[in-house]
Amino acid sequence: MNDIFSIPVRVYYEDTDAERIVYYANYLRFAERARTEFLRALNIPAETAKDGSRCGFVARHVELDYKNSAFLDDLLTVTCEIKELKNSSVNIYQEIKKDQDVLCTINITLVYINIDRHRPTRIPETMRQALN
Amino acid sequence: MNDIFSIPVRVYYEDTDAERIVYYANYLRFAERARTEFLRALNIPAETAKDGSRCGFVARHVELDYKNSAFLDDLLTVTCEIKELKNSSVNIYQEIKKDQDVLCTINITLVYINIDRHRPTRIPETMRQALN
Amino acid sequence: MNDIFSIPVRVYYEDTDAERIVYYANYLRFAERARTEFLRALNIPAETAKDGSRCGFVARHVELDYKNSAFLDDLLTVTCEIKELKNSSVNIYQEIKKDQDVLCTINITLVYINIDRHRPTRIPETMRQALN
Amino acid sequence: MNDIFSIPVRVYYEDTDAERIVYYANYLRFAERARTEFLRALNIPAETAKDGSRCGFVARHVELDYKNSAFLDDLLTVTCEIKELKNSSVNIYQEIKKDQDVLCTINITLVYINIDRHRPTRIPETMRQALN
Numbered sequence: 001m002n003d004i005f006s007i008p009v010r011v012y013y014e015d016t017d018a019e020r021i022v023y024y025a026n027y028l029r030f031a032e033r034a035r036t037e038f039l040r041a042l043n044i045p046a047e048t049a050k051d052g053s054r055c056g057f058v059a060r061h062v063e064l065d066y067k068n069s070a071f072l073d074d075l076l077t078v079t080c081e082i083k084e085l086k087n088s089s090v091n092i093y094q095e096i097k098k099d100q101d102v103l104c105t106i107n108i109t110l111v112y113i114n115i116d117r118h119r120p121t122r123i124p125e126t127m128r129q130a131l132n
Numbered sequence: 133m134n135d136i137f138s139i140p141v142r143v144y145y146e147d148t149d150a151e152r153i154v155y156y157a158n159y160l161r162f163a164e165r166a167r168t169e170f171l172r173a174l175n176i177p178a179e180t181a182k183d184g185s186r187c188g189f190v191a192r193h194v195e196l197d198y199k200n201s202a203f204l205d206d207l208l209t210v211t212c213e214i215k216e217l218k219n220s221s222v223n224i225y226q227e228i229k230k231d232q233d234v235l236c237t238i239n240i241t242l243v244y245i246n247i248d249r250h251r252p253t254r255i256p257e258t259m260r261q262a263l264n
Numbered sequence: 265m266n267d268i269f270s271i272p273v274r275v276y277y278e279d280t281d282a283e284r285i286v287y288y289a290n291y292l293r294f295a296e297r298a299r300t301e302f303l304r305a306l307n308i309p310a311e312t313a314k315d316g317s318r319c320g321f322v323a324r325h326v327e328l329d330y331k332n333s334a335f336l337d338d339l340l341t342v343t344c345e346i347k348e349l350k351n352s353s354v355n356i357y358q359e360i361k362k363d364q365d366v367l368c369t370i371n372i373t374l375v376y377i378n379i380d381r382h383r384p385t386r387i388p389e390t391m392r393q394a395l396n
Numbered sequence: 397m398n399d400i401f402s403i404p405v406r407v408y409y410e411d412t413d414a415e416r417i418v419y420y421a422n423y424l425r426f427a428e429r430a431r432t433e434f435l436r437a438l439n440i441p442a443e444t445a446k447d448g449s450r451c452g453f454v455a456r457h458v459e460l461d462y463k464n465s466a467f468l469d470d471l472l473t474v475t476c477e478i479k480e481l482k483n484s485s486v487n488i489y490q491e492i493k494k495d496q497d498v499l500c501t502i503n504i505t506l507v508y509i510n511i512d513r514h515r516p517t518r519i520p521e522t523m524r525q526a527l528n
Binding site: 203 | 409410412413414415416417421430467468
């Protein structure tokens with residue numbers, strides 16, 4: 001499956017904790033980096049305000065499965081795959097891997113909202129086409 | 133329900149992001165603070181090495197539901213309730229609230245492991261009794 | 265010296281790194297929490313936008329001296345003392361202590377700026393009086 | 397000066413705060429990534445335990461000058477230059493730049509210590525030669 005988008009992520013001290021492993025919340029930081037680069041590759045800005053629409057994606061639901069730990073200096077691969085695209089939301093599946101070993105899987109549902117009214121909004125057509 | 137354990141958490145700049153809301157991974161930091169204080173109240177040390185057993189809890193599965201955003205300066209309440217206690221794991225339900233408004237719910241399964249062998253281990257009897 | 269402002273800060277896993285000590289950048293997070301609470305005690309909002317002025321304090325210069333390490337579960341004290349108040353800046357001295365042991369000292373100069381123009385601005389008179 | 401070591405750093409949501417700029421402590425995270433890669437390029441492991449010596453570098457003194465802010469999505473350059481090498485410490489100068497604009501300078505003194513005794517130790521000869 002070499003058509004799955006991914007980025008490399010190096011583990012630094014900032015990512016680890018006193019158990020000498022990557023702190024459990026930091027996999028979400030790595031996952032967002034991959035999503036941001038995925039969107040960038042599709043020419044979709046990460047920041048809501050950037051395109052003047054005051055709209056953007058926010059996390060609605062996240063599921064993490066921790067299978068194995070990552071350690072200081074590990075070079076990880078973080079994938080990003082769209083699983084389902086709805087009117088105003090998108091479901092994304094992500095893996096955090098060390099070589100072929102899947103350390104953590106992340107299932108995330110993002111909702112496209114208007115930041116000011118904090119209401120779900122239909123994902124614009126050009127963005128839908130890019131995501132498809 | 134005044135028998136549910138909770139701690140107050142203030143939102144500082146460090147917790148927010150460029151959307152002016154709390155960064156989505158940081159709710160897991162708040163949740164762990166509450167779990168640590170919950171364990172402390174039960175006299176269970178957070179750090180694996182502390183009691184010489186080289187055993188401790190690590191996250192196995194996490195589910196987050198984001199319902200509403202927290203903002204800079206918000207004073208939040210983070211709860212911690214044990215839902216199920218098994219041989220070597222525990223399921224905990226947590227809410228992150230602003231006044232009565234539930235901003236985020238977290239369902240987390242922790243496994244008690246031996247850090248060196250990274251294998252699930254039976255939760256010691258004294259700890260089980262404290263958790264029950 | 266019981267007239268020096270201080271707050272307690274507990275060290276959690278999120279604050280530590282793989283050396284089992286508090287990560288060196290995180291002392292700046294602790295320091296900002298103390299400054300924010302110091303300002304709150306003086307009724308000065310932390311966020312620039314909050315009072316409609318679009319002005320606020322940003323860090324200009326920071327000096328940290330690391331004398332000793334903080335560890336997981338440590339209960340620290342973080343102080344905050346104004347050393348000098350100028351037209352558009354303020355110099356603050358902070359200590360991060362464990363009991364009487366000073367682990368880290370921080371000297372920070374904050375400049376009061378207009379966020380939109382990113383220019384130093386005179387600190388308003390009411391705020392000056394509160395800070396004095 | 398194309399012989400100054402540097403790495404690129406992309407600014408993600410995790411790095412920003414509610415002022416829509418990079419949070420002041422996070423420049424230290426970026427700086428450490430550059431130092432770690434600098435050491436890696438010299439074949440010096442970052443983690444104290446990795447080479448069995450139980451020795452490693454810890455921060456003793458840090459000075460930061462904030463000149464300008466970095467924003468979401470910025471692609472920064474973080475440099476790393478050794479300024480002085482002593483028996484058991486090293487002084488490093490770092491710049492965080494956006495294009496040619498220096499946003500932040502960092503002066504850091506690291507001390508080589510034995511982690512167990514927490515005492516300064518002479519930097520080993522092979523490491524000295526690599527650093528020179």
